[in-house]
Amino acid sequence: MSDDVVLEMRGIRKEFPGVVANDNVSFEVRRGEVHALLGENGAGKSTLMNILYGLYKPDGGQILLNGEPVVFTSARDAIQAGIGMVHQHFMLIPVMTVAENIVLGTEPREGIFLDEHAAQERVRELSQQFGLAVDPTALVQDITVGQEQRVEILKALYRGADVLILDEPTAVLTPQEASELFEIIRSLREDGRSIIFISHKLNEVLEIADRITVLRRGKTIETVPVEGATEASLARAMVGREVLLRVEKKPSAPGDVLLSVKDLHVSDHRGVAKVRGVSFDVRAGEIVGIAGVDGNGQTELIDAIAGLLRVESGSIQVAGRELRHANAREMLDAGVGHIPEDRQRRGLVLEFSIAENIALHDYAKEPDSKWGWLFPHRLVTRAARLIREFDVRGGGPLTRAGGLSGGNQQKVIAAREISRDPKVLIAAQPTRGLDVGAIEYLHRRLVEERDKGRAVMLVSLELEEIFSLSDRILVIYEGEIVGEHGGDVSEEQIGLEMLGGREPAAA
């Protein structure tokens, strides 16, 4: 790694109405280094990168590229200067081929037509050079998320990116895909390219980065080399205080079976069989983790238990009561609490206030309402109490839920579900996209609820989360439970079962 600085951002400032998103932020990227930008959600990482990529105009500060000050007024400027960005959400056209997507905007032409052959050739060269295995002739709609990401990276490389920004690249990947991505990043570094790796996951940053710049509340806290940094030291810098990274929990003391699922069959909205003969029990006072790669029937399993999807056959019992045909309201009333997978689309009505969101299950009951007449002040009183109890920050009972950060939105949902005193608590991806502090809180809370004698069913795509919380682990693959373990099984074993027992395909 040489010491010459490719890119420097100096004293960047960006204000949004009422918020200073970046306040005098400075950092530099060297040639051939992986530079991690670490920070909690809302620390200003994305704003900073959007400025670098020409999407936002900074209110102050300077960008220096190879020592020359530059001003980008659009992404096109940034691309021409050799900066590429892979967003968290991919921007590919599903009906076009991989090669077509990559060359879009700067197509090799034959007359007025796209030279398909040349495009494919060019993509093949690039993908071989960096070990980015992807079929240039495949349609984007047919490839996996991990491959889509490779296409985005190839697209940036095709446009000549020397500095590649990866915005939370592992958020959508399975553990295997993530380690393949790291291989790709390493080969890009070998080639002398610089990578800006945005993340809030400590272990990843420690694994891949050469240097780490920590942002907190829009300010640069420090830039440190990876040597000597530890998870604890980085977490402290990110959050500004000591953080408990490991969940402390006593051994479980399982009681009665509160949730019993037997030979359950469920199809999704298109009629595709997604849950195929699943059986398991969750007892009072235990956390059962369900591990699996996304799309293997977890969503449908949860929806069936929550009364949101019709059960084709089999049985669901809550505390001994058969509830196979129950609708959502009946399930809620039977004592099933559900922290849903997608908090913004399903868990909250973002336009509603916190108070109204907390009433989402109970607005039709006393004391929230009587004979159809709603008592808003009662909603507010209860919300105020729960806001204190669950440490929701960023607003009061009348604050719009959409105005809260992800962590606080999740706390509002947790407050609603837990305050109803459920027998069974389903937590689907409860910490997805949250920062360290919020994860710590929610994990602790889930263990506390377990210790109060609730049956907790945890569904997560993050193996680490499954391992740190679960008393028992089930592995779901293509709608079937393919493995059941105590908490002492190895990550490799679970990882293998998640892929249906097959060896992970070589990259």
Place this chain on the structure above:
Amino acid sequence: MTEDANIPPETPEQAAATGTLAARIALKQRAGGITVPVITAVVAFLLGGLVVLATGHNPLLAYRDIFDGAGLNWIFHPTTNVANTAAYNLTQTLLQTTTLILCGLAVAFAFRCGMFNIGGQGQYFVGLIAANWIGVDFAHMAALPHILLAISAAILAGALWAGIAGVLKATVGAHEVISTIMLNWIAIWIAEWLFGDGGPLQNSTQPQVPVSNAISPSAQLPVFWGAKLLQGLDIGIFIALASLVVYWAILNRTTLGYEVRAVGFNPEAAAYGGINVKKNLIRAMAISGAFAGLAGAIDMLGYLYQFGQNDVPVSQVGFLGIAVALLGRNTAVGVLFGSLLFGALLFGTTHGLTSNVIQPELAGNLTYIIQGLIVLFVGADVLILYVWNTRKRMWPRRARVAEASA
């Protein structure tokens, strides 16, 4: 968790591109508050003024003329004597306002449940028909029960008519915009047939005149300002004002309104919360139609008393209700002001013109120009939002000063 105050707000453009209709409107409200609708109206008037200018007339005089024509100059010398032109014009404007409030609520309520009810006109007609039928046929009832019966029948008719669109949406997913437009035409042709030659509701005395019987006096609403024979202002306006309160209370103080808003903002979250989304779509459409049906009843019992076949294709109140609701941002207060504005335009440009600044035909069209511009601007919400936010981005300081002084 110490970082929470520091979230860059989601950019409204992004959110606007994804959310439901109701969510987008709420978003816009936050973005511009009352400013945007006011700007919308002002710009529409300015452009309307340019049209007047293009015809070689003075727009200021034209607007002044419309202002006086609508009776709004009454505030400068108030009198309850309708022999005074201003007072008379004002009563006529308020008659229009009454109808528009209810037609506006019909659109607004559906909006709050995430649906676009374009069927206000048809729902208004079925209400009008029901009220005429009860008003004519149940002639020997006492006044109060007769009026109540006629109003109830009209509300029910409007609710059922709109409910068809709700059922179609909830069961087979037919889009309410399409189904309500088609229901409009069905209602219009039913009205043409009922009031027309030999139609069941045609008058019994003059078979060659395609007009209904007049409702019996027992069904007529009391007139409190002006004379009944001169189309005075009836108590329907109080019913309309009460409906505004009812609208607000249903939405904000009942579990029904909670469900309507939840479904409107985020049907998936509503379903997750245990709310029956389909039931709510049907019910919200029916309530929407009830407001429009009530509008038909109030017009029939308040001052029309009878209805002619030739008037059927002329009536536009249901469509004006869309503009009222859009301009009023689906709030009770907004609908009130929107109705006053359009009521004044409607009467001020057509009947009340006192001078010859512009020809009445042009003046009447001016109303439609302004209406169209307002719908266009409000419909182009993303555009307005974009301009609004660009302004903030480009001149943050000036924008803040402007807000502080606003």
